[in-house]
Amino acid sequence: MIHSKKLSSKVGVYCLLIAGVVISIAPFYWMLVGSTLPSGEIFRLPPKLLPGDYLAQNLQSLNESLGFAKIFWNSLFIALVYTLVSTLISSMAGYAFAKFTFKGKNFFFFIILCTLMIPSQVTLIPLFEMMVTFNWLNTYQAIILPTLASPFAIYLMRQNMKSVPDSIIEASRVDGAGELKIFFTVILPVTRPAMAAVAIFLFMSQWNSLLWPLITLNSKEMFTLPVALSSLIGMARIDYGQLMLGTTLSTVPIMIFFLLLQKHFISGILGGAVKE
Amino acid sequence: MEQTEKVVNTKPNFRVKSRKSLLTPKNVPYVFIAPAVLLILIFTVYPVIFSFILSFQEVRGVEKSFVGFANYTRLFQDPVFYKSLLNTFQILIVQVPIMLFLSLLIAVGLHSSMLKGKAFFRISYFMPAITALVAASIVFMILLDEHFGLVNYLLSFVGIEAIPWLTTPFWAKVSVILVMTWRWTGYNMVIFLAGLQNIPSELYEAASIDGASKVKQFFMITIPQLKPVFIFTVVMSTIGTLQLFDEPFILTQGGPNNATMTITLYLYEAGFKFFDFGYASAIAYVLVIITAIISWIQMKLAGDES
Numbered sequence: 359m360i361h362s363k364k365l366s367s368k369v370g371v372y373c374l375l376i377a378g379v380v381i382s383i384a385p386f387y388w389m390l391v392g393s394t395l396p397s398g399e400i401f402r403l404p405p406k407l408l409p410g411d412y413l414a415q416n417l418q419s420l421n422e423s424l425g426f427a428k429i430f431w432n433s434l435f436i437a438l439v440y441t442l443v444s445t446l447i448s449s450m451a452g453y454a455f456a457k458f459t460f461k462g463k464n465f466f467f468f469i470i471l472c473t474l475m476i477p478s479q480v481t482l483i484p485l486f487e488m489m490v491t492f493n494w495l496n497t498y499q500a501i502i503l504p505t506l507a508s509p510f511a512i513y514l515m516r517q518n519m520k521s522v523p524d525s526i527i528e529a530s531r532v533d534g535a536g537e538l539k540i541f542f543t544v545i546l547p548v549t550r551p552a553m554a555a556v557a558i559f560l561f562m563s564q565w566n567s568l569l570w571p572l573i574t575l576n577s578k579e580m581f582t583l584p585v586a587l588s589s590l591i592g593m594a595r596i597d598y599g600q601l602m603l604g605t606t607l608s609t610v611p612i613m614i615f616f617l618l619l620q621k622h623f624i625s626g627i628l629g630g631a632v633k634e
Numbered sequence: 635m636e637q638t639e640k641v642v643n644t645k646p647n648f649r650v651k652s653r654k655s656l657l658t659p660k661n662v663p664y665v666f667i668a669p670a671v672l673l674i675l676i677f678t679v680y681p682v683i684f685s686f687i688l689s690f691q692e693v694r695g696v697e698k699s700f701v702g703f704a705n706y707t708r709l710f711q712d713p714v715f716y717k718s719l720l721n722t723f724q725i726l727i728v729q730v731p732i733m734l735f736l737s738l739l740i741a742v743g744l745h746s747s748m749l750k751g752k753a754f755f756r757i758s759y760f761m762p763a764i765t766a767l768v769a770a771s772i773v774f775m776i777l778l779d780e781h782f783g784l785v786n787y788l789l790s791f792v793g794i795e796a797i798p799w800l801t802t803p804f805w806a807k808v809s810v811i812l813v814m815t816w817r818w819t820g821y822n823m824v825i826f827l828a829g830l831q832n833i834p835s836e837l838y839e840a841a842s843i844d845g846a847s848k849v850k851q852f853f854m855i856t857i858p859q860l861k862p863v864f865i866f867t868v869v870m871s872t873i874g875t876l877q878l879f880d881e882p883f884i885l886t887q888g889g890p891n892n893a894t895m896t897i898t899l900y901l902y903e904a905g906f907k908f909f910d911f912g913y914a915s916a917i918a919y920v921l922v923i924i925t926a927i928i929s930w931i932q933m934k935l936a937g938d939e940s
Contacts, residue, residue, distance in 0.1 A: 375740065375743055375744065375749075375755055382759050382761055382820060383758055383761060385773045385774070448670065450667070450669065460660075460664065469679065470671075470674060473678045475925075476682060480681070482902075487684075505677070507673035507678075509674065537659065541666070566765075572902075583766070583768075584880075588884060591884060608769055609765050612764050613764065616760075620757055623764070627821070
């Protein structure tokens with residue numbers, strides 16, 4: 359009796375959890391199917407649940423209306439450069455804040471913490487004016503530079519650098535290693551997991567970012583993926599097959615990386631909120 | 635240049651020494667923080683200050699003139715601004731509790747030790763959190779179509795008539811809430827799950843020995859132990875919702891009849907549709923103040939109880 363009650367409650371929990379999984383995953387499946395259908399078929403009732411054969415045509419029309427390869431490249435280039443440089447900058451700053459005592463340390467760290475608290479929307483208008491003055495609208499640097507020093511990444515790297523034992527730094531100094539050498543050959547290798555998490559966090563926030571690129575990019579060939587997708591919606595007649603394919607192409611690469619590196623990914627996207 | 639090379643060639647040790655004198659343990663921290671600090675000063679601190687000044691100015695083309703509090707007085711007489719505030723708070727008050735409740739529920743379900751396939755569930759639930767908000771909004775825009783959307787089609791089987799998701803003020807807000815909940819529930823669930831795993835099992839063992847029921851254990855151990863995690867998710871979700879932009883921008887463009895106009899969407903329109911930079915800066919500063927007040931209240935509440 360007790361046993362069967364336990365069993366049925368277990369089955370109940372399973373059913374609810376699986377229903378949740380279906381809700382989480384179904385939109386992805388439907389997006390994939392939609393990318394292989396012509397616009398009209400996407401809105402057919404009953405809905406088509408199996409892939410069609412319109413993928414090539416959707417790709418062609420997507421390329422015609424947006425020049426998709428260039429847009430994909432824009433997004434990828436911006437996100438990669440941003441991630442590499444930003445991870446390095448925040449590791450350097452994090453290291454200095456964690457392992458050195460110097461005049462003004464608290465002051466500088468306080469400034470960084472303050473910017474962490476302020477909604478980024480406040481900077482939009484002056485930054486836009488700055489980009490106009492520099493003649494930087496529609497450039498990669500306009501997207502990359504303003505958020506290149508991420509206070510959040512600096513904070514996370516500082517927390518992680520703190521756990522590096524002082525003794526290994528001292529030992530390297532005694533051996534006569536220069537400060538740069540210590541940083542690159544001693545510190546960075548031991549903080550690799552934290553760097554990976556920070557890098558994924560930075561990559562995702564840049565890859566998915568809409569508002570700032572929307573403001574600074576107005577020429578089609580400089581669009582990033584989110585801006586390009588939002589521009590498709592603004593059209594008088596939306597081609598939904600094309601839209602679904604664009605959405606798929608912006609999501610699938612991330613999905614593959616996620617499935618390959620899920621643990622790093624989860625702690626990265628959660629910004630180190632979860633330690634594993 | 636030539637000389638250095640010579641030195642390097644003849645006595646390699648000199649090179650090490652000369653580098654050492656360039657970067658000493660004393661000056662090296664400044665070198666290491668320099669890029670970050672410079673970038674933050676130029677691209678964050680300066681704009682934050684400049685935006686404050688702008689909020690007291692009127693901008694006409696390249697000409698700027700000080701107008702005192704005019705932008706702010708205009709703001710507080712602007713019905714659309716009030717509407718955007720109200721919408722943002724309505725979405726906040728409904729969405730955050732629902733989402734966090736669901737997250738906690740799933741996390742507790744997954745944490746119960748008998749369950750198999752935990753890793754599979756965890757990955758599946760986390761999937762929405764890796765999608766761009768733009769992508770999620772586009773997919774839902776189509777799913778929620780009134781006449782041909784999959785959601786209404788499925789609802790028709792249980793006898794629910796077609797819901798005008800995106801075209802009526804009430805349902806448009808519900809749609810935004812739906813997309814947000816779909817996108818963020820798994821994200822928060824994983825945070826709760828980690829929190830649950832960090833609760834020492836001895837606490838439960840001791841409670842079992844004392845004869846406390848599972849339900850009692852949940853309220854006496856789980857909930858109090860999860861409090862820091864809970865506060866973290868509440869603060870982060872609140873700050874995120876106050877800055878809501880992508881979902882209403884894609885789903886409804888703030889409509890119908892401004893029903894999904896949010897603070898950030900209004901700021902965007904004022905700034906980059908009407909190029910009213912002074913007014914947009916004033917909106918931005920109201921957002922800063924609201925965020926500061928709410929964060930302060932939440933921190934205060936969290937601090938007082940513990």
